[in-house]
Structure formats: C-alpha cells, structure tokens
Amino acid sequence: xxxxxxxxxxxxxxxxxxxxxxxxxxxxxxxxxxxxxxxxxxxxxxxxxxxxxxxxxxxxxxxxxxxxxxxxxxxxxxxxxxxxxxxxxxxxxxxxxxxxxxxxxxxxxxxxxxxxxxxxxxxxxxxxxxxxxxxxxxxxxxxxxxxxxxxxxxxxxxxxxxxxxxxxxxxxxxxxxxxxxxxxxxxxxxxx
Numbered sequence: 584x585x586x587x588x589x590x591x592x593x594x595x596x597x598x599x600x601x602x603x604x605x606x607x608x609x610x611x612x613x614x615x616x617x618x619x620x621x622x623x624x625x626x627x628x629x630x631x632x633x634x635x636x637x638x639x640x641x642x643x644x645x646x647x648x649x650x651x652x653x654x655x656x657x658x659x660x661x662x663x664x665x666x667x668x669x670x671x672x673x674x675x676x677x678x679x680x681x682x683x684x685x686x687x688x689x690x691x692x693x694x695x696x697x698x699x700x701x702x703x704x705x706x707x708x709x710x711x712x713x714x715x716x717x718x719x720x721x722x723x724x725x726x727x728x729x730x731x732x733x734x735x736x737x738x739x740x741x742x743x744x745x746x747x748x749x750x751x752x753x754x755x756x757x758x759x760x761x762x763x764x765x766x767x768x769x770x771x772x773x774x775x
Contacts, residue, residue, distance in 0.1 A: 617650055617651065617652050617653055617655070617656060618636065618639065618640070618647050618648060618650065618656060619632075620653070621635070621653050621656050621768065621771070622635035622636050622639075624771060625764075625767045625768070625771060628763075628766070628767030628770060628771065629763075629767075630763060630764055630767040634760065634763075634764060635764050635767070635768075637760075638660070638663070638760050638761050638763075638764040638765075639656060639659060639660060639663070639764065642663065646659055647659060653768075653771075653772060654723065654772070656768060657720050657725070657768050657769055657772050658717070658720050658721040660720075660761075660764060660765040660768040660769065661713070661716050661717040661719075661720040661721070661728060661732070661765055661769065662717045662721075663761050663765065664713055664716075664717075664732065664735065664758070664761045664762050664764075664765040665710065665713035665714045665716070665717045667754065667757055667758040667761045667762075668706055668709050668710045668713050668735070668738070668758055668762075669710050670754045670757075670758075671706055671739075671752065671754035671755050671757070671758045672703065672706035672707065672709075672710055674752040674754040674755075675699055675702060675703045675706060675752060676703065678699060678752060679696065679699055679700060679703065682696055695746050695747050695749075695750035696746075696750075697745075697746075698742070698744075698745035698746030698747065698750065699742075699745075699746045699750060699751070701742075701745045701746075702738075702741070702742035702745055702746055702751070702755075705738045705741060705742060706738065706742075709734075709735055709738050712731045712734075712735070713731065713732075713735060715728075715731065716728035716731040716732055716769075720769060720772075725769050725772045725773035726773050728769050729766070729769045729770050729773045732762065732765050732766035732769050732770075733766050733770070735762045735765075735766070736759075736762045736763055736766055738758070738762070739755050739756065739758050739759030739762065740759065742755050743755065
C-alpha cells in the first residue's frame, strides 16, 4: 500500500513537471514565433535570420521577443534604425570635436576628417527622416517609410567611402546593419 502511494505521488510529480515544462516550451515558442517568422522570410532582401534577430534583439531582447506581430517588429526596427543613426551622428560629432584643427595632420588624416564632416551632413539629414519613418511605421504607414529606409541603407557605405573604413566610428557599421534589416522588414510589410 505504501509502495502504491509513493508511486502515485511520483507519477503525479512527474506529470506536473512534464505539463509545466511543455507549457513553458510552448509559451516561449509562441512568444518568439512572430520574430522567427519575420526573420525567416527576409531572404529575398539578402537578410539572414541571424542578422535579423541580432539587429532586432541586440539592444533589448525582451522587446523583440515580446512583439505580438510583424507590425510591432516593423515599428521596433524603424525606432532602432533612427536611434542608431542618432548614435552614429553623435559619435561623428565627438570625433570631429576632438580633432584639433591647429595640429599638423597628414594629407590622409585631413582627407579623412573632410570625409567625416561630409558624412556628418548625411547623418544630419538622415536622422529626422528616419524619425519620421519610425512614426509612420508605428502608425501603419509603410509606403513612404520604405523609401526613406531604402535611401538610409546608402548612408553608412557612403560615409565609409568618403572617410575610409578605418576612420569611421563603429556606430557607422551598426547603423548599416540596422538600416538593411529595417528596410527589409518594412519592405516586406508594404509588399504584403
């Protein structure tokens, strides 16, 4: 009799753990399903699922995993690209402010600073446009935002071309990745 009670208790505990574990697995699968579905569908835009998830979840993983659908992920992507552009602009301003104009510089260094000043102008124009795009996507208007994001993809590469890869702050590369992903996400929304 004691053996049967112990077996019943063990079986009950085992069933409880199995049910609890399977519910937990199901909840995490459901929670990340929109992210997985979206990131898995961007191959035609040359965005891998890994790049997509890394760009969307890099700063705040809970924000991308808690998104209930693709529109929320699109809004997140455009907010992130606007924030990345703002950070890249601030980084360029900081680098240029630290450069002393009186110090003799090599011709290459002077050319790199000139390129960074031109790049700063690109970001100065991109930041307000990307903030507008973020508001538009949050409101469900993808069409105009798609074109802004398409143009934004070329800011980082243009900057690297003007100033040289070595001279550019790392925020330029982060912005580049985020711009590619944000464009792909919004373009996939406006095509749907």
